[in-house]
Amino acid sequence: MNIDVILGLQWGDEGKGKIVDYLADKYDIVARFQGGPNAGHTLVFDGKKYVLHTIPSGVFRPHLINLIGNGVVIDPITFEKELKGLDAADVKYLDRLYISQKAHLILPTHRLLDAANEKAKGKSKIGSTLRGIGPTYMDRTGRNGLRVGDINKIDFKERYERLKQKHLSILSSLPQVDFDLEEEETKWFASMESLRKIPQVNSEYYVNRCLKYGKRILAEGAQGSMLDVDFGTYPFVTSSNTVTAGVCVGLGVSPDKIGEVIGITKAYCTRVGSGPFPSELFDETGERLRKEGHEFGATTGRPRRCGWIDLPQLKYTIMLNGVTQLVLTKIDVLNIFKELKVGVKYIIDGKETEEVPYEIPENIKLVYEEHKGWVQSLAEAVSFEDLPLEAKNYVAALEEQLGVPITMVSTGPDRKELLLRKAH
Numbered sequence: 001m002n003i004d005v006i007l008g009l010q011w012g013d014e015g016k017g018k019i020v021d022y023l024a025d026k027y028d029i030v031a032r033f034q035g036g037p038n039a040g041h042t043l044v045f046d047g048k049k050y051v052l053h054t055i056p057s058g059v060f061r062p063h064l065i066n067l068i069g070n071g072v073v074i075d076p077i078t079f080e081k082e083l084k085g086l087d088a089a090d091v092k093y094l095d096r097l098y099i100s101q102k103a104h105l106i107l108p109t110h111r112l113l114d115a116a117n118e119k120a121k122g123k124s125k126i127g128s129t130l131r132g133i134g135p136t137y138m139d140r141t142g143r144n145g146l147r148v149g150d151i152n153k154i155d156f157k158e159r160y161e162r163l164k165q166k167h168l169s170i171l172s173s174l175p176q177v178d179f180d181l182e183e184e185e186t187k188w189f190a191s192m193e194s195l196r197k198i199p200q201v202n203s204e205y206y207v208n209r210c211l212k213y214g215k216r217i218l219a220e221g222a223q224g225s226m227l228d229v230d231f232g233t234y235p236f237v238t239s240s241n242t243v244t245a246g247v248c249v250g251l252g253v254s255p256d257k258i259g260e261v262i263g264i265t266k267a268y269c270t271r272v273g274s275g276p277f278p279s280e281l282f283d284e285t286g287e288r289l290r291k292e293g294h295e296f297g298a299t300t301g302r303p304r305r306c307g308w309i310d311l312p313q314l315k316y317t318i319m320l321n322g323v324t325q326l327v328l329t330k331i332d333v334l335n336i337f338k339e340l341k342v343g344v345k346y347i348i349d350g351k352e353t354e355e356v357p358y359e360i361p362e363n364i365k366l367v368y369e370e371h372k373g374w375v376q377s378l379a380e381a382v383s384f385e386d387l388p389l390e391a392k393n394y395v396a397a398l399e400e401q402l403g404v405p406i407t408m409v410s411t412g413p414d415r416k417e418l419l420l421r422k423a424h
């Protein structure tokens, strides 16, 4: 068997959680392969809303195994909160949630470092979620990190202290930030109890064995390709590889095991945090997109920056990921517009290009193609064919220009608000 992948093609928050939750039913295992509690994946079904940060979005499907892979970074405090949320929702997870022994731990001082680093950057801050992601991945690469497999070792506390001291010495040269380290440490060690209850696995063997025995695995991406540490809008990116290649190193599968790559894009575009965003709208239209799309971060509550869909950007991330199918989400948010715009080319220093440049300059402009809006609710549509002609045309135009079939169109946050579409 091959492993299928779902990932975001923009700057995150494309609706990955919803689509993973929907598709999970067809799989035996859902596995996260990168990122950590900087992610906020929202699921809506049976009139309730859930937000997951570290736990894979397959957890609400009974009998499905959920795996947190080696490429993920875990904060035991957030993790415990998520488990409590599942307990409250009466979701049984104990025999079907596994963690890789090789996943790295986010320490309280990683979060403190994140905040101090951002403060030191001043105006050029990244706009991090302050979940300690960057400093934890730095310690992983620097070969200093603590891993989940270390938590039961007798010298775990000493190793923790050593790493903490290292952090404290770095912190002495950074600006002070409000952070009660003692209190956070107490919480951190207390939450370790919950982490210990979750079975740890040698996940690369586990995943490959499952594939060999015909189990269907879905890899769930976090963030989006434009936040990839190598290919995103560096340095305004996250600290992991969010592209398909990240699945291989974040789960321990070889490239030939990658099957379908399902790329998710909103019918428009958003970004949260700092950094370039060519199609960003600073006018009333941007405001209307934010309001209509409830564009406020699922992790930090920050307002998301909004703009029209940007095809050169999407072509770039489709190329990087080897996308085989596209899912278009939040098309209903466009219901209010008489006229829709689609960015088809960049103009940089007076020259037209379809390439995302090394650094996106501030003066970048987009050439837009205009499309007629449908200006009506899509709530009644139960199949793609039920959509108004203008909506069908919009989807067909995107599909034609992107060159990849759009197999699903999402018309609302609920699990059921999804229109399946045959590949053309």
Ligand code: GDP
Pocket: 008, 012, 013, 014, 015, 016, 017, 018, 039, 040, 041, 042, 043, 044, 293, 297, 298, 329, 330, 331, 332, 333, 410, 411, 412, 413, 414
């Ligand atoms: P993720 O990080 O990619 O999982 O996305 P988020 O959960 O951060 O953000 C997506 C938001 O859009 C969530 O509030 C979802 O409930 C919501 N959402 C997902 N699909 C749709 C859709 O088709 N229409 C609308 N209106 N909302 C959607």
Ligand code: IMO
Pocket: 008, 011, 012, 013, 014, 038, 039, 040, 041, 126, 127, 128, 129, 130, 131, 132, 133, 134, 221, 222, 223, 224, 227, 236, 237, 238, 239, 272, 273, 274, 298
């Ligand atoms: P999901 O999985 C949107 C952004 C932050 C910041 C930058 C670096 O919900 O799509 P970090 O905390 O990683 O150091 O922040 O990346 N960011 C996200 N934006 N969705 C996410 O995840 C994000 N995770 C990180 O806003 O600009």
Ligand code: MG
Pocket: 012, 013, 014, 039, 040, 041, 042, 298, 299
């Ligand atoms: Mg999100």
